[in-house]
Amino acid sequence: MTRNLIPxxxxxxxxxxxxxxxxxxxxxxxxxxGAFTYPFAFLVTDLTNRLQGVAxxxxxxxxxxxxxxxxxxxxxxIVGEFGPLVTLRVAMGSGLAFLAAQLLDVxxxxxxxxxxWWRAPLISTLVGAxxxxxxxxxxxxxxxxxxxxxxxxxxxxxxxxxxxxVGPQAPLWVSLAVADWTVKLTxxxxxxxxxxxxxxxxxxxxx
Numbered sequence: 263m264t265r266n267l268i269p270x271x272x273x274x275x276x277x278x279x280x281x282x283x284x285x286x287x288x289x290x291x292x293x294x295x296g297a298f299t300y301p302f303a304f305l306v307t308d309l310t311n312r313l314q315g316v317a318x319x320x321x322x323x324x325x326x327x328x329x330x331x332x333x334x335x336x337x338x339x340i341v342g343e344f345g346p347l348v349t350l351r352v353a354m355g356s357g358l359a360f361l362a363a364q365l366l367d368v369x370x371x372x373x374x375x376x377x378x379w380w381r382a383p384l385i386s387t388l389v390g391a392x393x394x395x396x397x398x399x400x401x402x403x404x405x406x407x408x409x410x411x412x413x414x415x416x417x418x419x420x421x422x423x424x425x426x427x428v429g430p431q432a433p434l435w436v437s438l439a440v441a442d443w444t445v446k447l448t449x450x451x452x453x454x455x456x457x458x459x460x461x462x463x464x465x466x467x468x469x
Contacts, residue, residue, distance in 0.1 A: 267310070267314070267318055267322060270306055270310040270314075274306045274307075274322050274325060274326035274329070275325065275329045277303045277306065278326050278333065278360075279329060280299045282296070282330070282334075282337065283296075291427065292427075292437055292442075293441050293442065293445065297441070297442050297446075301446045301449040301450065301453070302449065303360075304364070304383075304390055304391065304450065304453070305453040305456065305457060306322065307322060307368060308382070308383040309457060309460055311371045311372060311382075312461060316368055316371075316372040319371075323364040323365060326364065327364075330360055333348075334352075334356060334357065336348075338350070338353060349402075349411060351403070351411045354402075355397065355399070355401030356402070359397035359398035362394070363390040364390060364394075366390050367389070367390035370385060370389055370390070371386040379461070380458075384450060384451070384454060387446075387453065388450055391443065391447065392446075395439050395443040396439070398439075399436075403433075404420075405420045416435075418434070419434050419435040420435065421433065423437065426440060426441060
């Protein structure tokens with residue numbers, strides 16, 4: 263079983279590392295490049311769940327969490343222009359959001375595995391991605407949670423601006439969260455294509 267998990271663990275680890283690196287680079291005013299790689303972690307979890315079961319999927323998630331913790335620890339030791347690349351709040355938000363969202367994804371997928379093939383990966387990813395976004399951005403940047411790291415100035419993230427530059431007034435971090443969430447929902451739909459192809463190929467191979 264452990265050997266069979268190696269592809270899933272390696273894929274998850276690669277996505278976590280890539281996302282931690284790419285999150286340092288902006289893609290427009292509201293997104294980082296990491297927003298386009300991290301959502302595929304849900305695809306890895308769902309494929310593992312479908313092909314190897316819920317226990318295997320949870321092991322892959324825990325492996326990804328461990329890699330994420332290591333990346334965060336490394337990031338806290340690298341000092342950039344405005345301080346450490348990864349603050350305590352960002353590390354906490356990233357870790358808690360990943361673990362909660364991915365494990366929720368696993369549970370929802372498992373409960374829906376007997377219905378139409380697309381429902382389990384789509385619904386579990388949509389719910390998991392929504393929880394991930396809400397937890398990460400609120401923990402990392404909301405002024406209401408400044409007690410988590412009093413020395414970390416998040417005033418910049420709480421500047422009140424038009425939502426995504428055009429909507430009602432909202433803190434900057436809310437615009438960042440909405441943009442990130444939109445990408446995740448879009449990629450959840452896109453990921454149905456590789457999910458279906460991999461499952462079909464696996465089924466053909468075992469036939």
